[in-house]
Amino acid sequence: MPKSDFQTQAARRTARALLAWYQRHARDLPWRHTSDPYAIWVAEVMLQQTQVATVVSYWRRWMSELPDVASLAAAPMDRILRLWEGLGYYRRARHLHEAAAHILAHHRGRFPKQFEDILALPGVGRYTAGAISSIAFDQPSPVLDGNVIRVLARFCGIAGDPRRSATNQTLWGISAALVSAAHAMGEHCGALNQSLMELGATTCTARNAACSLCPVRRACVARRENRVESLPALPKRARPTQVREVAFVLQRQGRVLMRRRPKAGINAGLWEFPTSPLPHGATATAAARAQFGAQAHITPLMVVRHSITTRRISLIGVRVEAPRGLSAAPLLRGGRWCGPEVLAALPLARAHRRLAQGLSATRS
Ligand code: SF4
Incomplete structure (x- = not known):
């Protein structure tokens, strides 16, 4: 299904199915009980490169020790790294610290609401800005990470390498169409984005896609054409x-x-x-x-x-x-x-x- 064919009606149908599924099957995760952008931001940064099961205890400890932007900005780096210890990719923790200082200096300590301002924070890319602005502020900003790429590449039968610009733009376009459809129907944008993330994490997984349990299986191109195993077309990993x-x-x-x-x-x-x-x-x-x-x-x-x-x-x-x-x-x-x-x-x-x-x- 090329991008141009993913029109409003199809996007609405798909968004509706995803939202209904998410309402019933979303895992109960602690950061899903808050709309505090700081708490959502910390969770999203921890979840990059790290499994949900590992993140839960780290996030709880972090939130109890550094509950807001001001406490994070004031914390010594060794304390921050100690709280992050074991999560790996420590640049993420440094970026959180830098971004907290940026928020104090440029936004009087209040987490910014505008997408462009969120995107300007150190360590925040398009995915994280989209996740925060949709989940915390109900804005129709799309997301595209590894899980979402897998779902959308399979659902729409996109055969190109998702890291290449043209394919990547196509996938962003589909993600944007879905979140816009949810917004137009008066649904919560964050719920739509999280339904895509959740489907990729629990059902449309890399090794064992559980297509029979999938809410969008009837319209899924990869399932219909028996291409689930071959999508997305990621390049081979370097040998260890x-x-x-x-x-x-x-x-x-x-x-x-x-x-x-x-x-x-x-x-x-x-x-x-x-x-x-x-x-x-x-x-x-x-x-x-x-x-x-x-x-x-x-x-x-x-x-x-x-x-x-x-x-x-x-x-x-x-x-x-x-x-x-x-x-x-x-x-x-x-x-x-x-x-x-x-x-x-x-x-x-x-x-x-x-x-x-x-x-x-x-x-x-
Ligand atoms: S039907 Fe299967 S391949 Fe298609 S989106 Fe659902 S789980 Fe993924």
């Missing part, structure tokens, strides 16, 4: 690469040495145990000896396996009793000796938090 790293858990009088990561790049600004790449065939113990000398007392701690984008990382933790002259080692410059309480309060990359937990388990 295997990486090994060694983390040195240096101990001295009940404290451990931590370093802060650089301000830019992966896990920017988080704290971690001093870490270095482990060449193929090398052992973590040999790497520790090369760093700290043959006399250093070294014991294996644990291996943490995790992924960052396409890298599958084995992080091998070794405990090292801190030898003399240690602070001169280049790997450790800028480090900070931390007792258990300080360590618990610092924001750590998730793999390093697991090493810290493994360490405290061996102590108790």
